[in-house]
Amino acid sequence: MTREYLVGETSVLLAQLQAAATDDVRAHEVALLRREAEDTPPAALGTVAARALRVADTLCRDSLDRGDAQAFSRQCACAADLLQFCTCAQLIHEG
Amino acid sequence: MAAEPEEQENQLSEAQIAVHWREEETYPPPDSLIGQANAADPAIIERFGEDHFPDCFTEYADLLTWDTPWDTVLDTSRPPFWKWFVGGRLNASYNCVDRHLATSRNKAAFIWVPEPEDQATQTITYQELYRKVNEFAALLQDYCGLATGDRITFHLPMVPELPVAMLACARLGVIHSEVFGGFSGTACGDRIADSGSRILITMDSYYRGGTLVDHKVKADEAIEAARKLGQEVDKVLVWRRTPGQYASKSPMVEGRDVFVDEILGDYRGKSVPPVSMPAEAPLFLMYSSGTTGRPKGCEHSTGGYLSYVAGTSKYHLDIHPEDTYWCAADIGWITGHSYIVYGPLLLGTTSVLYEGVPVYPDAGRCWRIAERLGVNIFHTAPTTIRMLRKVGPEEPRKYDYQFKVMTTVGEPIEPEVWRWYYQEVGKGRAAIVDTWWLTETGGFLGTTLPALQPMKPGSCGPGALGIHPVIYDEDRNTVEAGSGRAGNICIRNPWPGVLQTIWGQPERFVDVYYRKYCADPDSKDWHDWPFLCGDGAVQAADGYYRILGRIDDVINVAGHRLGTKEIESAALTVEEIAEAAAVPAVDEIRGRVPELYVALKPGLRAGPDIEQKVTAAIEREIGKIARPARVWIVPDMPKTRSGKIMRRVIAGISNFTDVGDISTLANPEIVDEIRHFVQGDKLAKGEVPRELSPQEAEEIRNFGKTE
Numbered sequence: 001m002t003r004e005y006l007v008g009e010t011s012v013l014l015a016q017l018q019a020a021a022t023d024d025v026r027a028h029e030v031a032l033l034r035r036e037a038e039d040t041p042p043a044a045l046g047t048v049a050a051r052a053l054r055v056a057d058t059l060c061r062d063s064l065d066r067g068d069a070q071a072f073s074r075q076c077a078c079a080a081d082l083l084q085f086c087t088c089a090q091l092i093h094e095g
Numbered sequence: 096m097a098a099e100p101e102e103q104e105n106q107l108s109e110a111q112i113a114v115h116w117r118e119e120e121t122y123p124p125p126d127s128l129i130g131q132a133n134a135a136d137p138a139i140i141e142r143f144g145e146d147h148f149p150d151c152f153t154e155y156a157d158l159l160t161w162d163t164p165w166d167t168v169l170d171t172s173r174p175p176f177w178k179w180f181v182g183g184r185l186n187a188s189y190n191c192v193d194r195h196l197a198t199s200r201n202k203a204a205f206i207w208v209p210e211p212e213d214q215a216t217q218t219i220t221y222q223e224l225y226r227k228v229n230e231f232a233a234l235l236q237d238y239c240g241l242a243t244g245d246r247i248t249f250h251l252p253m254v255p256e257l258p259v260a261m262l263a264c265a266r267l268g269v270i271h272s273e274v275f276g277g278f279s280g281t282a283c284g285d286r287i288a289d290s291g292s293r294i295l296i297t298m299d300s301y302y303r304g305g306t307l308v309d310h311k312v313k314a315d316e317a318i319e320a321a322r323k324l325g326q327e328v329d330k331v332l333v334w335r336r337t338p339g340q341y342a343s344k345s346p347m348v349e350g351r352d353v354f355v356d357e358i359l360g361d362y363r364g365k366s367v368p369p370v371s372m373p374a375e376a377p378l379f380l381m382y383s384s385g386t387t388g389r390p391k392g393c394e395h396s397t398g399g400y401l402s403y404v405a406g407t408s409k410y411h412l413d414i415h416p417e418d419t420y421w422c423a424a425d426i427g428w429i430t431g432h433s434y435i436v437y438g439p440l441l442l443g444t445t446s447v448l449y450e451g452v453p454v455y456p457d458a459g460r461c462w463r464i465a466e467r468l469g470v471n472i473f474h475t476a477p478t479t480i481r482m483l484r485k486v487g488p489e490e491p492r493k494y495d496y497q498f499k500v501m502t503t504v505g506e507p508i509e510p511e512v513w514r515w516y517y518q519e520v521g522k523g524r525a526a527i528v529d530t531w532w533l534t535e536t537g538g539f540l541g542t543t544l545p546a547l548q549p550m551k552p553g554s555c556g557p558g559a560l561g562i563h564p565v566i567y568d569e570d571r572n573t574v575e576a577g578s579g580r581a582g583n584i585c586i587r588n589p590w591p592g593v594l595q596t597i598w599g600q601p602e603r604f605v606d607v608y609y610r611k612y613c614a615d616p617d618s619k620d621w622h623d624w625p626f627l628c629g630d631g632a633v634q635a636a637d638g639y640y641r642i643l644g645r646i647d648d649v650i651n652v653a654g655h656r657l658g659t660k661e662i663e664s665a666a667l668t669v670e671e672i673a674e675a676a677a678v679p680a681v682d683e684i685r686g687r688v689p690e691l692y693v694a695l696k697p698g699l700r701a702g703p704d705i706e707q708k709v710t711a712a713i714e715r716e717i718g719k720i721a722r723p724a725r726v727w728i729v730p731d732m733p734k735t736r737s738g739k740i741m742r743r744v745i746a747g748i749s750n751f752t753d754v755g756d757i758s759t760l761a762n763p764e765i766v767d768e769i770r771h772f773v774q775g776d777k778l779a780k781g782e783v784p785r786e787l788s789p790q791e792a793e794e795i796r797n798f799g800k801t802e
Contacts, residue, residue, distance in 0.1 A: 004275070004428050004534060005476055005505060007384040012277035012303070036664075038282045038384060044664035047716050051668060081304070088481040 132546030155406030210451025275427030284320025374398025403592030408438030458487025537592025577636030
């Protein structure tokens with residue numbers, strides 16, 4: 001069962017990240033990752049999560065560079081949720 | 096010096112299966128539980144012993160109310176399409192709702208807790224549930240024109256309207272298919288198309304993590320995705336989270352979309368007689384995630400499934416009618432169907448539904464709910480337990496609740512996390528019921544009886560009542576308990592909760608779950624048809640199982656179990672790569688090594704730089720152990736007409752063995768092209784493998800069949 005739960009939660013968290021993206025290209029990238037998470041066997045979910053966290057990192061840095069504090073704060077919150085879930089689900093390892 | 100072949104084979108075999116883990120101490124059942132448990136007499140274990148199979152399961156079926164009694168407990172005439180309680184007729188909705196009215200009319204069936212703490216909790220009594228189910232069934236019948244055997248898709252969050260809709264369908268004999276509310280519209284559309292649903296039920300919005308999420312927008316995506324796959328949706332029923340207030344930005348489509356709260360009044364007070372269904376009639380479809388190609392809709396029966404979830408809820412979860420039970424999962428998963436909706440309602444208990452995130456707005460939310468509602472059975476997953484522990488390790492101490500049973504479901508739990516759950520959440524006084532099972536199995540496969548069997552951190556327990564597991568190695572030899580060796584865990588016997596088939600794909604059903612260990616495909620004897628669960632496991636000397644995770648598409652490289660999908664996913668991080676498929680190649684030293692086939696995006700040219708990038712990506716994402724022996728850049732992959740890559744074909748090419756039947760491929764001509772390229776290169780470099788043993792050849796032939 002949890003395989004399904006991990007896929008589902010990752011999908012939800014990627015939807016949140018997609019909504020927080022301020023750049024269409026990055027938003028599309030997250031949308032593709034979400035689709036991949038929904039279609040990929042859970043064994044590969046960890047790499048999808050790791051790639052999503054890298055995109056989240058880029059989103060945050062871009063917002064910071066632009067001085068867009070509101071977007072930065074929203075994206076950081078999404079990235080933190082994603083990181084926390086993926087760590088607890090053992091999709092990625094802390095550190 | 097090289098080892099002799101036989102010695103080397105033994106070494107490899109041991110390396111592949113050796114598992115190093117410390118045997119944990121056991122914890123006895125709490126005294127307070129023993130006196131009141133549904134399964135308090137050890138004789139129950141004997142009653143469900145193999146000598147009493149299959150008749151033992153009539154004890155579960157007797158928990159239900161049947162319109163017509165069954166004449167055959169188990170029909171095995173068409174293996175592995177087992178039929179349980181043949182000749183019996185019943186209705187799921189009647190069993191979950193109507194039959195409790197005489198004694199428990201005004202008792203809470205559900206207590207719904209909205210995520211915002213300032214919104215009121217909603218209690219739905221069995222009488223109210225009866226009214227809601229009947230009125231909605233009348234709407235489905237009249238407004239939607241649904242009839243017995245039709246399919247309907249729900250894309251609903253954790254709201255009371257979801258169980259109401261499920262039970263309304265069950266009342267009519269309509270097959271429901273709930274898609275997890277958090278999934279994208281596209282994922283929902285794929286499932287609509289596969290099930291052939293022409294009605295979609297959704298909701299405008301729901302709360303998650305403090306945000307009101309626009310949900311209706313996904314319905315439009317879903318319908319478009321289903322249309323692309325050839326399935327039209329005629330009607331979309333939209334519940335509004337707050338009746339009269341539409342919270343979505345997605346416009347309603349005239350003639351297709353309708354607000355349920357605007358038309359439901361037309362059916363006020365209507366009653367719909369429950370349709371008496373054959374025991375083997377499908378009750379619902381539950382799609383499993385993460386499969387390539389066509390979605391996999393697990394079809395669950397009415398009589399067998401309901402019997403199994405009623406029995407396991409009673410004996411393993413120890414649910415009594417007077418309990419307040421909270422399974423903090425989502426109804427969108429099989430856990431929610433079996434152990435939020437059907438199991439607890441069949442036993443006439445009170446079940447809590449929670450809309451949102453367990454740690455919102457803070458780490459104490461779950462424990463506040465438990466304290467306020469008097470929850471005494473708590474059910475959740477290790478991922479959530481880890482999260483609760485991380486954000487509030489001492490939070491449970493602040494709240495005055497007392498659980499008698501706590502369940503953990505779905506994945507192995509580390510002993511350290513188990514002990515926190517036991518000491519902090521359970522306050523050292525609750526039994527932990529660790530459960531192992533799958534979407535396909537309907538209910539628990541491996542677990543304990545909380546008042547009779549001790550708990551062991553990290554192990555789910557022995558087989559559930561009436562379930563007889565076995566661990567096989569790749570050559571169908573039984574891996575003995577206490578050997579310390581791992582293998583593929585299977586269930587030797589049929590049981591009433593097992594899926595009936597994969598919706599519309601009976602051959603895939605046989606291939607995925609039964610082909611690997613079937614002793615004789617012509618046999619009518621159930622003993623010859625063990626069910627492959629798809630997990631690796633070890634059995635301790637005391638009979639307890641420790642589940643090690645999925646075995647799907649694993650390549651054993653010198654004892655390391657590498658998931659092919661993990662390797663492929665890593666390869667896909669390289670921008671130039673469009674598709675990737677990893678297959679095992681037999682290797683004299685390491686047993687198996689991965690070879691990777693990749694196809695490039697249009698307009699790009701193959702070159703060693705891309706091969707190096709792929710290898711580097713795999714090393715970065717997974718580690719050096721996963722480094723492919725060869726990266727083959729091919730013009731296209733051999734695929735079925737539905738787009739599934741046929742890994743057994745390329746595995747055959749890599750190992751110079753028969754590629755099998757390629758008549759069903761969409762592009763059979765590519766096979767010769769790849770063979771010429773790959774085998775020509777290997778021949779030129781002197782890399783032709785030795786002739787494979789019959790077992791190795793079979794492994795290669797069967798590679799990828801578990802997808």
